[in-house]
Amino acid sequence: MATFAHATPERCAQLGRALTAAGLDWSDNGRQDDPQFLTYTVTDPHGRMWQVSPATNFQISPSSPGQIWQASCAALMTRAPVLSARLVAEHITDVPA
Secondary structure, three states: OOOOOOOOHHHHHHHHHHHHHOOOEEEEOOOOOOHHHOOEEEEOOOOOEEEEEEOOHHHOOOOOOOOOEEEEEOOOOEEOOOEOHHHHHHHHHHOOO
């Protein structure tokens, strides 16, 4: 069974700080108490909406335990690999128009 214990309050705070530092508008659905339902909505510099959620424990590499976030954009029909908070913010910011 998939678990989401890696989506700790500190990791959620790191993601928020990374998104803010990247100049992205974002909000979360307030489900830090139950991370399997936790979703962040992020607007990229081109106005596209991204969903960022914690990956399952099966998706996280033991060699990269800080890479727990996965972003997807329906408008682009794309899903990013599992990344760290900083890298997911960079990915969303850097995707071309």
